[in-house]
Amino acid sequence: MTISRRTFLIVGAVTAASVALPPFISVQASIANAARPIKASVTIWVNDEPRDLDLDTRTTLLDALRENLQLTGTKKGCDHGQCGACTVIANGRRINSCLTLAVMHEGSKITTIEGLGTPQQLHPMQAAFIKHDGYQCGYCTPGQICSAVAVLGEIRDGIPSHASPSLTEPPKLIASEIQERMSGNLCRCGAYSNIIEAINEAAEASA
Amino acid sequence: MRPFTYLRAKSPAEAAALAAQVSDSRFIAGGTNLLDLMKLDIETPTHLIDVNGVGLDRIEATPEGGLRIGALVRNTDLAADSRIRKDYGLLARALLAGASGQLRNVATTAGNLLQRTRCPYFYDTHQACNKRQPGSGCAAIDGFSRQLGIIGVSTACIATHPSDMAVAMRALDALVETVKPDGTTRNIPLAELHRLPGATPNIETTLTAHELITAVTLPTPIGGTHIYQKVRDRSSYAFALISVGAIIQNDGSGRVALGGVAHKPWRVESAESVMPQGAKALTEQLLAGATPTHQNAFKLTLVERTLAAVMAQAREHA
Ligand SMILES: Cc1cc2nc3c(=O)[nH]c(=O)nc-3n(C[C@H](O)[C@H](O)[C@H](O)COP(=O)(O)OP(=O)(O)OC[C@H]3O[C@@H](n4cnc5c(N)ncnc54)[C@H](O)[C@@H]3O)c2cc1C
Ligand code: SF4
Ligand code: FES
Ligand code: FES
Numbered sequence A: 001m002t003i004s005r006r007t008f009l010i011v012g013a014v015t016a017a018s019v020a021l022p023p024f025i026s027v028q029a030s031i032a033n034a035a036r037p038i039k040a041s042v043t044i045w046v047n048d049e050p051r052d053l054d055l056d057t058r059t060t061l062l063d064a065l066r067e068n069l070q071l072t073g074t075k076k077g078c079d080h081g082q083c084g085a086c087t088v089i090a091n092g093r094r095i096n097s098c099l100t101l102a103v104m105h106e107g108s109k110i111t112t113i114e115g116l117g118t119p120q121q122l123h124p125m126q127a128a129f130i131k132h133d134g135y136q137c138g139y140c141t142p143g144q145i146c147s148a149v150a151v152l153g154e155i156r157d158g159i160p161s162h163a164s165p166s167l168t169e170p171p172k173l174i175a176s177e178i179q180e181r182m183s184g185n186l187c188r189c190g191a192y193s194n195i196i197e198a199i200n201e202a203a204e205a206s207a
Numbered sequence B: 001m002r003p004f005t006y007l008r009a010k011s012p013a014e015a016a017a018l019a020a021q022v023s024d025s026r027f028i029a030g031g032t033n034l035l036d037l038m039k040l041d042i043e044t045p046t047h048l049i050d051v052n053g054v055g056l057d058r059i060e061a062t063p064e065g066g067l068r069i070g071a072l073v074r075n076t077d078l079a080a081d082s083r084i085r086k087d088y089g090l091l092a093r094a095l096l097a098g099a100s101g102q103l104r105n106v107a108t109t110a111g112n113l114l115q116r117t118r119c120p121y122f123y124d125t126h127q128a129c130n131k132r133q134p135g136s137g138c139a140a141i142d143g144f145s146r147q148l149g150i151i152g153v154s155t156a157c158i159a160t161h162p163s164d165m166a167v168a169m170r171a172l173d174a175l176v177e178t179v180k181p182d183g184t185t186r187n188i189p190l191a192e193l194h195r196l197p198g199a200t201p202n203i204e205t206t207l208t209a210h211e212l213i214t215a216v217t218l219p220t221p222i223g224g225t226h227i228y229q230k231v232r233d234r235s236s237y238a239f240a241l242i243s244v245g246a247i248i249q250n251d252g253s254g255r256v257a258l259g260g261v262a263h264k265p266w267r268v269e270s271a272e273s274v275m276p277q278g279a280k281a282l283t284e285q286l287l288a289g290a291t292p293t294h295q296n297a298f299k300l301t302l303v304e305r306t307l308a309a310v311m312a313q314a315r316e317h318a
Helices: A005-015 A027-033 A061-068 A124-131 A141-156 A175-184 A192-206 B012-021 B034-039 B075-080 B082-087 B089-096 B109-113 B165-171 B269-277 B279-286 B298-317
Strands: A039-046 A049-056 A087-090 A093-096 A109-111 B005-008 B025-028 B047-050 B059-061 B067-070 B175-179 B185-189 B212-218 B225-231 B242-248 B254-259
Touching: A039 A061, A049 A061, A061 A087, A087 A141, A093 A141, A124 A141, A124 A192, A141 A175, A141 A192, A175 A192, B012 B025, B012 B047, B012 B175, B012 B212, B025 B034, B059 B082, B075 B082, B075 B089, B075 B109, B082 B089, B089 B165, B089 B225, B089 B242, B109 B165, B109 B212, B165 B242, B165 B254, B225 B298, B242 B298, B254 B269, B254 B279, B254 B298, B269 B279, B279 B298
Parallel strands: A039 A109, B005 B047, B025 B047
Antiparallel strands: A039 A049, A087 A093, A087 A109, B059 B067, B067 B212, B175 B185, B175 B212, B225 B242, B242 B254
């Protein structure tokens, strides 16, 4: 193996270092860096169960859920934060699982569509989507439902949105608020009007 | 994505020091911009330093009567903070006009400031782009430039800075606090954080290598009517074509910063004295020397009309 400029720089920097490098970042690992995957372990609580994972540091939370844990309910649409199909709830907040690394979630509590409800015991939001036909192909649906569950929580917690007329009064549980807050979830089939009806019904039921 | 090692830093000074000890390192905060660019091989770090655990996630009152926002405060939490909503409404409004609920839950204050341009040719690695690959040329200047910059641009690059939050912070005279790998700290006025493209559009800020942003400080509130008006191709979850961030006092005086027109949030303090004369006079001064392309010259008119709307809205409030 030829010594690259990068290797040389690391060696040089380490000798001059004031803060010691953690032992697992060895110069050897840095050489390997150029070519081979680097593994790390992480424990993530997924749908209330601790899951120990040993994975390539490049693995997104989305790929860890789908490929390592076979939880394929969460969907990959764009892989770039532009569609919302990968939405899951992390520590109570909805996020795009495609734009976060699995290794960044040590100890995080993740809820996916599989953890919200089961076919025998549906989450009220899942039931409302079925009742109102809030989908056609269903590809965006797990993300829509996870997002919608979190949206109702955000309104309840008083978090303002672009559609809130006032910043100082608590936001209201109304269609304009729900529409704006759901803008991060695209539906290629255009089931939007039924999606809003489903969320409205779940919102009224929870109010 | 290229392979990389992953490290969690425990303090700001440690993060900066660690970053300097390894080559090709990047800090990762929310990751919503960095990972997007790593997937496309536009960013190719070999070491990631996770700064989420360095303890910079609080918003504190300053002795001067302002607020100090930790670099890791999430966009959602900043927009929802009662002090921000009451005294710095412009900032809350700008944040809420950006991205989506999912992204704002993760995006951080420092990451938002340092997000990179959305120029389509910067994103397409098959195209010439001086920012991505210095010296390769700029495919945007004679290409689809509708979304790109009209002022402060150069013959090397006409990209814009995409942040909404930064526009509000510019109008609010925010200060950026940092720590360097040797442990020294400094304050940079937000006005001086982002550079114009010039001949080196790849150098986007005045930060030095591995300098970590630790906080953004807002001075004492100045009152007035706070308005953020963003004009975009769809009404939500889209970047600005242009945006106006304004704080207007009852006598018609005030401050204005623009988004979507330049490589940095655009503010011309000397132009603000003509505000009481109306949108036309103000636009002429704010955008004096603009060099739009054929495709984005409409932004000149759009800025003037949006300013007129914002000033009318402020008069209704007064
Ligand atoms: C689909 C989509 C739509 C969007 N729409 C909008 C929009 O309308 N308006 C808008 O303003 N933004 C928008 N964004 C961008 C979003 O706001 C940014 O991605 C986000 O703010 C970046 O923050 P982060 O914490 O995730 O940064 P990261 O991705 O973690 O980091 C970004 C950069 O900052 C550096 N960095 C992070 N923290 C520090 C620190 N403390 N010190 C020094 N360097 C640091 C990183 O090394 C990296 O280079 C959109 C993004 C997406 C994907
Ligand atoms: S405008 Fe700037 S970012 Fe866009 S292609 Fe030209 S050099 Fe690259
Ligand atoms: S797959 Fe994550 S937002 Fe599209
Ligand atoms: S139901 Fe097909 S994408 Fe939404």
